[in-house]
Amino acid sequence: MALQADFDIKTLKNSELVAKMMGYEEIFWLNEGLSDNPLKNCKFQEKDIDEAEARLERFRPYIMKAFPETEQTPCIIESDLVEIPNMKKELIKLTDEFSGRLFLKKDSHLPVSGSIKARGGIYEVLKFAEKIALEKKMLSLEEDYSKLLNPEFTALFSQYSVAVGSTGNLGLSIGIISAKLGFKVTVHMSADAKAWKKDLLRSKGVTVIEYPEDYQVAVSHGRKKAESDPMCHFVDDEGSEDLFLGYSVAGKRIRKQFLEANILCDDTHPVFVYIPCGVGGAPGGVAFGLKNYFGKNIHIFFAEPTHAPCMTLGLATGLKDKISCNQIGIDGLTEADGLAVGRASNLVSELMETMLSGAYTIDDKKLYPFLSKLKDSENIFIEPSSCASFIGPALVCQNSAYLKKLGLTEEIMKNATHILWGTGGNMVPEREREDYYERGK
Ligand SMILES: *Cc1c(COP(=O)(O)O)cnc(C)c1O
Numbered sequence: 001m002a003l004q005a006d007f008d009i010k011t012l013k014n015s016e017l018v019a020k021m022m023g024y025e026e027i028f029w030l031n032e033g034l035s036d037n038p039l040k041n042c043k044f045q046e047k048d049i050d051e052a053e054a055r056l057e058r059f060r061p062y063i064m065k066a067f068p069e070t071e072q073t074p075c076i077i078e079s080d081l082v083e084i085p086n087m088k089k090e091l092i093k094l095t096d097e098f099s100g101r102l103f104l105k106k107d108s109h110l111p112v113s114g115s116i117k118a119r120g121g122i123y124e125v126l127k128f129a130e131k132i133a134l135e136k137k138m139l140s141l142e143e144d145y146s147k148l149l150n151p152e153f154t155a156l157f158s159q160y161s162v163a164v165g166s167t168g169n170l171g172l173s174i175g176i177i178s179a180k181l182g183f184k185v186t187v188h189m190s191a192d193a194k195a196w197k198k199d200l201l202r203s204k205g206v207t208v209i210e211y212p213e214d215y216q217v218a219v220s221h222g223r224k225k226a227e228s229d230p231m232c233h234f235v236d237d238e239g240s241e242d243l244f245l246g247y248s249v250a251g252k253r254i255r256k257q258f259l260e261a262n263i264l265c266d267d268t269h270p271v272f273v274y275i276p277c278g279v280g281g282a283p284g285g286v287a288f289g290l291k292n293y294f295g296k297n298i299h300i301f302f303a304e305p306t307h308a309p310c311m312t313l314g315l316a317t318g319l320k321d322k323i324s325c326n327q328i329g330i331d332g333l334t335e336a337d338g339l340a341v342g343r344a345s346n347l348v349s350e351l352m353e354t355m356l357s358g359a360y361t362i363d364d365k366k367l368y369p370f371l372s373k374l375k376d377s378e379n380i381f382i383e384p385s386s387c388a389s390f391i392g393p394a395l396v397c398q399n400s401a402y403l404k405k406l407g408l409t410e411e412i413m414k415n416a417t418h419i420l421w422g423t424g425g426n427m428v429p430e431r432e433r434e435d436y437y438e439r440g441k
Contacts, residue, residue: 006327007327014029017029017316018313018316018328021361022329024330026361027312028358028395028399029312029358030358031353031356031358031359033353034354036296038291038351043351044244044351048245049245049248049249049251052123053252055126055127056076056077056123056249058130059130059145060145061145061146063076064076065146067112069111069112077111077122080105080106080257081103081257081258081419082104082380083102083103084102084380086377087373087374088101090374090376090377091373092394094369094370094390095393095394096398097394097398098393098394098396099397099413100393100397100413100415101263102420103263103417104374104378104380105250107119107421107422107424108424108426109425112173112176112177113176113427114425114427115338116421116423116424117174117424119250120170120173120240120245120282121177123245123246123247123249124242124243125162125174125178125181125233127242128160129148129157129181132156133148133153133156138152138153148181153181154182155182157182157183158182158184160231161183161185161229161233162174162178162184162186162234162235163234164188165188165189165215165219165221165222165223165237166188166218166219166237167215167340168192169197169424170235170237171189171193171206172427174187174235175201175206176201186207186208186222187206187207187208187209189211190213190214192214192334192340193210193337194432196429196432214332214342215278215340216324216341216343219237219238238281240347244284244285244348245285246285247282248286251286251289251291251293251294252292252293254290254293255293264415264417265294265298267297269297269412270297270298270406270412270413270415270416272301273286273287273299273300273301273421274390274419274420274421275287275301275302275389276385276389276421277359278304278310278338278339278341279341279348280311280344280345280348280349280352281347284347287300288351300355300356301359303359303388303389303392304360305334305362305363305388306334306362307332308341310343311348315353315359316359320344320349321343321344321345324343326342334364336388337384337385338424360391360392362391366391367384367440368387368436370387371387371437372437372440374387381425381426381428382422383424383436386422386423386425390420392418393418397416
């Protein structure tokens with residue numbers, strides 16, 4: 001690894017921007033590599049999304065019985081897309097003017113594990129379980145998958161184990177679904193992980209191993225342990241294609257929600273989506289799904305904390321996963337625990353080079369006021385990480401050079417739709433909620 005040494009900052013691409021990031025300044029980066037047709041040579045295609053969705057469909061009877069709370073959501077593990085006009089008024093006061101409608105995609109409230117990780121994480125474990133059951137000839141594709149709840153299946157799966165490294169929410173998703181199916185499951189948690197997430201997992205029979213170091217260390221320990229065990233499936237957050245495709249199904253399903261909410265996405269009705277980013281898997285998978293169905297008129301932006309901007313750093317320098325925050329002295333310490341990642345996913349940073357419109361960073365101290373205002377104005381609670389995206393609409397709309405370049409006139413921007421992608425919050429215990437809320441007041 002030639003690049004392990006510290007970098008000569010001055011020689012990096014976008015060195016001025018990097019210097020600002022090193023000073024923990026908020027930055028807004030626009031991707032010059034954005035393509036009108038990023039899926040043309042993409043390793044993933046629509047058929048991959050279809051296949052993932054079909055698999056989730058096969059599991060529908062299982063999910064309904066295993067997690068009765070999903071009976072409300074006809075799409076199984078799916079979230080609402082809601083307009084938040086009161087928050088729009090507050091957001092303009094807290095940030096800057098922007099025109100168009102404002103929505104929240106409530107992946108913060110996904111059933112089973114209350115975060116965006118309920119998409120990819122659960123999908124990957126279901127796929128693993130299906131593969132085993134099919135190989136053992138105990139299941140066929142046409143059968144009612146709710147039979148996987150029967151004791152002979154939990155006995156079968158108990159011979160296997162699942163492992164994952166996580167800052168918290170991915171661990172929750174993998175832990176809950178794996179334990180339900182009967183797998184032995186180990187979650188390797190980084191120092192950033194909240195105590196209540198570890199307690200909750202342990203209460204479900206999950207083995208939680210804690211590391212005093214950051215996310216990357218937790219992942220690499222987890223990976224190493226899993227490699228020595230042929231019966232263990234390691235969910236690799238830094239590069240898993242299954243995770244990625246599980247997230248991408250969101251793009252397919254949201255089409256119906258656009259119709260219901262009367263959201264158009266065409267040359268005169270641009271849609272902007274703002275997603276908090278950690279290692280990149282969740283926002284990347286969602287971005288791919290959205291790009292596949294909506295093309296160039298959907299504009300995707302990622303949001304990261306000023307102290308952990310790994311994807312912005314990787315893309316702006318062109319070094320992708322070959323540069324990490326701590327290699328240039330950025331400490332990775334942030335209140336946004338779900339985003340506390342120092343190095344971007346190899347798989348996702350590559351794909352985002354042509355798909356992403358841009359990325360920006362936000363100071364931690366802004367997260368809590370957004371959290372409280374959303375609660376006050378719309379009565380919706382989300383966790384701090386999930387608020388990282390909220391400065392996006394103002395950043396984009398105030399950037400006249402960018403809008404002009406895209407041919408987005410003031411007239412067109414009045415038709416814009418802005419979607420803040422909520423990524424977590426529904427599992428946060430009451431005591432933490434009150435604490436977060438008070439901090440924002
Ligand atoms: C994991 C997570 C993200 C980002 O997902 P990555 O795949 O790590 O990029 C955003 N918000 C919350 C609340 C999360 O838990």
